[in-house]
Amino acid sequence: MKNASVALNAPSIAVNHADDPFGPHPAYPSSAHQSIPLAEEKLVPTHCCFCGMQCGIQLRVQGNRVVGFEPWEEFPFNRGMLCPKGVKRYLQGGHPDRLLSAYERDDQAPGGFRPLPVEKALDRVAEEIRRIQSRYGNEAFAVLSGASLTTEKAYLMGKFARVCLKTPNIDYNGRLCMVSAAAANKKAFGIDRCANPFSDILDAEVIWISGSNIAECSPILTNYIWQAREHGARVIVVDPRITPIARTCDLFLPVKPGRDVALFNGILHLMIASDHLDHDFIRNHTVGFEEVARSVAEWTPRRTAEVTGISERGIRQAAEWWGQAKTSFLLHARGIEHHSHGVENCLGAINIVLASGRIGRKGCGYGTITGQGNGQGGREHGQKCDQLPGARDISHPEHRQHVARIWGVPVDDIPGPGVDAYEIFRKIDRGEIRGLLSLCFNPVVSLPNNHFIQKMLRRLEFYVAIDFFMSETARFAHIVLPGSLHEEDEGTVTSAEGRVIRIRKAVDCPGEARQDWRLIQGIAHRLGCRKGFSFEHPREIFDELRRASAGGIADYSGITYEKIDEQMGVFWPCPNENHRGTPRLFEPGSYNPVAQGKGPFYFPDGKARFNVATYRPPAEDVDEDYPIILTSGRVVSQFLSGTQTRRIGPLLDQYPYPRIEIHPILAKKLNLQEGDWATVESRRGQCTLPVQIVQTIRPDTVFIPYHWGGQLSVNQLTIDAQDPVSKIPEFKVCAVRLRKADKPSR
Numbered sequence: 001m002k003n004a005s006v007a008l009n010a011p012s013i014a015v016n017h018a019d020d021p022f023g024p025h026p027a028y029p030s031s032a033h034q035s036i037p038l039a040e041e042k043l044v045p046t047h048c049c050f051c052g053m054q055c056g057i058q059l060r061v062q063g064n065r066v067v068g069f070e071p072w073e074e075f076p077f078n079r080g081m082l083c084p085k086g087v088k089r090y091l092q093g094g095h096p097d098r099l100l101s102a103y104e105r106d107d108q109a110p111g112g113f114r115p116l117p118v119e120k121a122l123d124r125v126a127e128e129i130r131r132i133q134s135r136y137g138n139e140a141f142a143v144l145s146g147a148s149l150t151t152e153k154a155y156l157m158g159k160f161a162r163v164c165l166k167t168p169n170i171d172y173n174g175r176l177c178m179v180s181a182a183a184a185n186k187k188a189f190g191i192d193r194c195a196n197p198f199s200d201i202l203d204a205e206v207i208w209i210s211g212s213n214i215a216e217c218s219p220i221l222t223n224y225i226w227q228a229r230e231h232g233a234r235v236i237v238v239d240p241r242i243t244p245i246a247r248t249c250d251l252f253l254p255v256k257p258g259r260d261v262a263l264f265n266g267i268l269h270l271m272i273a274s275d276h277l278d279h280d281f282i283r284n285h286t287v288g289f290e291e292v293a294r295s296v297a298e299w300t301p302r303r304t305a306e307v308t309g310i311s312e313r314g315i316r317q318a319a320e321w322w323g324q325a326k327t328s329f330l331l332h333a334r335g336i337e338h339h340s341h342g343v344e345n346c347l348g349a350i351n352i353v354l355a356s357g358r359i360g361r362k363g364c365g366y367g368t369i370t371g372q373g374n375g376q377g378g379r380e381h382g383q384k385c386d387q388l389p390g391a392r393d394i395s396h397p398e399h400r401q402h403v404a405r406i407w408g409v410p411v412d413d414i415p416g417p418g419v420d421a422y423e424i425f426r427k428i429d430r431g432e433i434r435g436l437l438s439l440c441f442n443p444v445v446s447l448p449n450n451h452f453i454q455k456m457l458r459r460l461e462f463y464v465a466i467d468f469f470m471s472e473t474a475r476f477a478h479i480v481l482p483g484s485l486h487e488e489d490e491g492t493v494t495s496a497e498g499r500v501i502r503i504r505k506a507v508d509c510p511g512e513a514r515q516d517w518r519l520i521q522g523i524a525h526r527l528g529c530r531k532g533f534s535f536e537h538p539r540e541i542f543d544e545l546r547r548a549s550a551g552g553i554a555d556y557s558g559i560t561y562e563k564i565d566e567q568m569g570v571f572w573p574c575p576n577e578n579h580r581g582t583p584r585l586f587e588p589g590s591y592n593p594v595a596q597g598k599g600p601f602y603f604p605d606g607k608a609r610f611n612v613a614t615y616r617p618p619a620e621d622v623d624e625d626y627p628i629i630l631t632s633g634r635v636v637s638q639f640l641s642g643t644q645t646r647r648i649g650p651l652l653d654q655y656p657y658p659r660i661e662i663h664p665i666l667a668k669k670l671n672l673q674e675g676d677w678a679t680v681e682s683r684r685g686q687c688t689l690p691v692q693i694v695q696t697i698r699p700d701t702v703f704i705p706y707h708w709g710g711q712l713s714v715n716q717l718t719i720d721a722q723d724p725v726s727k728i729p730e731f732k733v734c735a736v737r738l739r740k741a742d743k744p745s746r
């Protein structure tokens, strides 16, 4: 990373305003990024701002600029390794699109906005909240928050919505992400966290990976899997695409999208038939096995093969390896979770883990691979519509009492449960929600059937967005507030393993930009809420959060910033300052406030639950009119809705625009060749993109990455069907048709 600072100058940053209706940033002085101040350099150990792996990284800082990075080799998870996004992340700070002041919608101004001092913008936000709430009621103002935020901010957002706005309607973008796994984990184990540290992968004989493109989406985890393989582990991958990790696996099962429940049930059927069961474990530590065993009787290898599209031989081989293993680790991600039966899929996965008895021991693990940077911490402390801090239940009288005490409010003042992120938009449609504040969420790109989302944003009487770039969604706002980048604030996040770690401030916010929590407190103060919203530092928020979480399932009360530094992270639960944290859940004797010594799982009897996992086809299956399955996801160099990574030149160069992955057999049928353009059409919209012919996808399925907005957005096509329990949208299956098209003139 020599010369990294050179990259700060404009040429290596993608600054393409040619077709950008927002145009160049009016407040950005053109000479500001042309020279780097000569100042002594410092290194700030922190973590990557992108995915849930939360790799350790040291930022190189000159003056008030992040100019590059150095590996942080001591951090145990990644030992200095980084993926392409981690390597290039530092480039976003100096980007000329960075919001340096607040903006107000003004149709006459270039780009549709004019700059506004932040204090004035905050005044206007508070006025509009007051106006809307006094006219239509408190519930008419909603909040959307995000899991890329630090846990401190996520906690503050939940408190701000309930205590200051007194609205039940707050939800977050993790609703699009890990909620199916979270719901299944709570049903089966009583706790929602990866059960093991990833180091347990190294001791696993069999590694089962369902619906997770590990090498592109949690790249550093690949190294754990490869190391395990070097020790002789067998790797089984289940995916409709031969992803990079699948290319090095021992058994690949090309599942037809939307059919994973059937596969897990078929595997359990064979485990029972071959008596590959841990009877002692099932008897002593679980309930519900008999009913589940009955429910999988119908899932013979033949039926499983018919439904999943996987060969009977493959299914038998997988069942044999899984059944006979002494140690194992099962991992899954959005590939099985983004479904209208996402919870069922996860329960199916958990059933084969419980039947094997391989959990809660070294080398015996299970977990969902959390996606967002703080996908874990962001789903524990109250920004979910039905949740209070410490993973408490907002409907539970004792949980409410505890949190009301910490917040210093009468318990009846805390609203009840609100609705999920998508339902918030349906409520806008029905006129029940009139105003919206969003922080760290870009729903115009990331929610399904996004024409509807745009229509709803236009319908709002008032919308304020907080971001550091003018995202596709922020363009719909009446007021845009300039928030903070990751490197501009202190705080904690919780990695996919459940390890609470520290994000360190490297630079001050530029221009008028402010730390997100200060903006939120600025609004609270204007609404007359000073008490409880006068924190001076994230550490103070964390200390309150610790107390609020005490005694809850996600107990952070024993975690301090100092302990995180000393131990290179602390795994929750951590119930007191003498406790070192809990890297591996469900071990005999480990802290468990619910079972109190009766057993390892988080239920009063200490036992895990088997749950019948019922197969249902996707909400919209293929038919004559729409005969092809569309699935969507990610590529290694882009991140989520792309607001950040589409502004980092080298990452954009690596994958500049979305392409349609299509198998040669299907391409031939449709008379398509590499480089042709095709229109993909669903019942909700259409999208014309270049074709990429690959041998690595099922011939009945096409794949499009989702990191782009406007006409390049695959979410113009996706369906808003949701899982009835978790409310996750069915991003991974809808029905489409394809036809050859001319390259559009955009």
Ligand SMILES: Nc1nc2c(c(=O)[nH]1)N[C@H]1C(S)=C(S)[C@@H](COP(=O)(O)OP(=O)(O)OC[C@H]3O[C@@H](n4cnc5c(=O)[nH]c(N)nc54)[C@H](O)[C@@H]3O)O[C@H]1N2
Pocket: 051, 052, 177, 210, 211, 212, 213, 214, 216, 217, 218, 238, 239, 240, 241, 243, 255, 256, 257, 258, 259, 260, 333, 334, 335, 336, 370, 371, 372, 373, 631, 632, 633, 634, 635, 636, 637, 638, 639, 640, 641, 703, 732
């Ligand atoms: N480069 C990069 N990394 C990221 C992100 C990013 O945007 N870019 N985002 C982060 C976030 S928030 C998340 S949630 C994670 C997501 O990480 P992943 O879940 O690994 O990524 P996806 O691409 O959404 O989907 C994973 C795989 O599911 C497969 N799939 C599709 N349908 C099915 C199905 O029905 N069954 C099965 N078994 N598989 C199916 C797809 O082919 C794909 O390979 O990545 C995190 N890391």
Ligand SMILES: Nc1nc2c(c(=O)[nH]1)N[C@H]1C(S)=C(S)[C@@H](COP(=O)(O)OP(=O)(O)OC[C@H]3O[C@@H](n4cnc5c(=O)[nH]c(N)nc54)[C@H](O)[C@@H]3O)O[C@H]1N2
Pocket: 146, 148, 149, 150, 173, 174, 176, 177, 178, 334, 338, 371, 372, 439, 440, 441, 442, 443, 445, 446, 447, 448, 466, 467, 468, 469, 471, 483, 484, 485, 486, 516, 632, 633, 634, 639, 640, 641, 642, 643, 644, 706, 714, 715, 718, 731
């Ligand atoms: N078709 C399809 N759609 C999908 C998916 C899919 O696989 N297929 N995956 C879904 C998944 S798993 C996810 S997680 C969602 C993600 O969807 P979103 O959450 O909407 O995507 P992000 O890009 O994280 O949007 C966050 C916004 O907040 C800003 N931001 C990031 N960090 C901060 C911060 O610290 N402070 C402030 N103020 N702003 C910040 C970013 O610039 C960005 O504009 O997308 C979902 N959408």
Ligand code: SF4
Pocket: 048, 049, 050, 051, 052, 053, 054, 055, 081, 082, 083, 084, 085, 086, 087, 217, 218, 219, 220
């Ligand atoms: S694996 Fe994730 S956390 Fe690590 S460098 Fe890549 S994007 Fe960042």
Ligand SMILES: [Mo]
Pocket: 176, 177, 178, 371, 372
């Ligand atoms: Mo995600």
